[in-house]
Amino acid sequence: MTNDEIVLAIKDIIATIAPDEELAHLKMDVRLREQIELDSMDFLDIVMELRKRYGVQVPEQDYLELATLDGCVKYLGPKLADKQLKLASRA
Amino acid sequence: MVSLPRVVITGVGLASPNGANLAEFRANLLAGRSGVRKYSIRHVGDTLAGVAEFDALRYQSRKEVRRGTRAGAITIWCAHEALVDAGLAQGRYDSTRDTRYAPERTGVFPGITEHGNVETENQIHEVAQYGFDLAFWSHHHNPRTVANNPAGEATLNLGITGPAYCLGGACAAGNLGLIHGVQLLQLGLIDLALGGGVSESIHTFGIFASFRSQGALASHTDPTKASRPFDKARNGIVVSEGGCLFALERLDDARARGAKIYGEVLGYGVNSDAADFVLPQAKGQAACMRLALSHSGLAPRDVDLINTHATSTPQGDEVEAGAIREVFADCPTTFVNNTKSFIGHAMGAAGALELAGNLPSFDDRLVHPTINVDDLDPACAIQNLVLGEPARVARVDTILNMSFGMLGINSAVVVGRPR
Secondary structure (H helix, E strand, O other): OOHHHHHHHHHHHHHHHOOOOOOOOOOOOOOHHHHOOOOHHHHHHHHHHHHHHHOOOOOHHHHHHHOOHHHHHHHHHHHHOOOOOOOOOOO | OOOOOOEEEEEEEEEEOOEOOHHHHHHHHHHOOOOEEEEEEOOOEEEEEEOOOOOHHHOOOHHHHHHOOHHHHHHHHHHHHHHHHOOOOOOOHHHOOOOOOOHHHEEEEEEEOOOOHHHHHHHHHHHHOOOOOHHHOOOOHHHHHOOOHHHHHHHHHHOOOOOEOOEEOHHHHHHHHHHHHHHHHHOOOOOEEEEEEEEOHHHOHHHHHHHHHOOOEOOOOOHHHOOOOOEOOOOOEOEEOEEEEEEEEEHHHHHHOOOOOOEEEEEEEEEEOOOOOOOOOHHHHHHHHHHHHHHHOOOHHHOOEEEOOOOOOHHHHHHHHHHHHHHOOOOOOOEEEOOHHHHOEOHHHHHHHHHHHHOOHHHHOEEOOEOOOOOEOHHHOOOOEOEOOOEEOOOOOEEEEEEEEHHHEEEEEEEEOOO
16 A cells, blocks of 8 residues: 555554544644544544554554654554555445 | 332433424324325235324434434433433533433333334345345344333433433333332332333335234224224234333432423333233233232222224233223223224334323313224223323323233322322
């Protein structure tokens, strides 16, 4: 997956979890929870979807790495490098 | 005896297999239109069910619907609709906090037959896809399965901060939610109750499988004919989903604000057979009817309409018919009907939905029929059992609503014409 695809992957997961949110204009360097309504249960949903779709395990001590889209790209880049993008949003 | 405040029904919110509001539901009950259809669920395959159609997104965001349970969505729908009907809310999602009732003095009491089976089955199905690795077990499991989930979801959605929890009473539960609301109003602990019952049971394969194993799941080539209480060819229950919550207030409060009054809860009875896990007992049912009459200060002859619990099982219908014949032996103006013949068995919602469907009788003096009785079982014969077509009667001043459940719980509610 390229960095752009990782952003797509994360946005697609968020679209499933938070279907009422507008995601087109999300900024890369601002915390996701400051831009859209995401609570701790939603965040656990993101982690669960990464596990289900890509087999990626995110240990609790690394959760903060996923606070921004930039952080997601940086942290998930090596883990998703050899994975195929899966879009499953039903939003 | 302690004199308690009188409590009245001032709003009805419902979702049934043949109507998402009282007017539509009542029209279909008078027109003989069933809400039972073909249905399929994993592991069980093709079967029949009553499916409640309503626009959940009228009162919930898509995220709320996703995060919550079906029982939660039904409760939220019914709560909003009851408040709107009572003239206490405007019925728009973004205006729910702009209401004419005090959230801290409002209670939410849905009766439930069961809760949590749907989510548990879903999670087991989910982890089975991953070799039962519990890392894939959802963090939503506990909040979705706690026994107060449907009531709690309604409080979150509506901003209600008073007491809210579910009354677990098997298939007698719809009456229990209403009764509990009445009790807290009479104690002065709340000023408004949303009481009734809800059910999401059609989304669990287990309930179908268990009834089938018990030999109590209905089958028929025509879905609309499958639920046929009192008919000789009845062969079991049609499982349905749905809900109904009543807005309940003390009579004085309702009058003071000029509220529309559907009826007054005159009394009720709840008891236990203490006899069998699943089989109903005429003795306990008759005792429950007498309890409700006594609590209401009425004699059997004073009851104008009995809405039966009968679920279309061979044994249950016969037992209930026997109990009614015993208690109402000499009551020539007491009419009897059954709502499950239209909508199947809505489990925890059944008692509340069935009462709601009969409340309009106070105004139109029509008793909706029991449909699908092509060949009345003589063992189920009851005087004035209304079959096939609505009956226009001289008087409907009191309605007795019966609901019974597994483990031998019996409930009865008596509602009187507004006066």
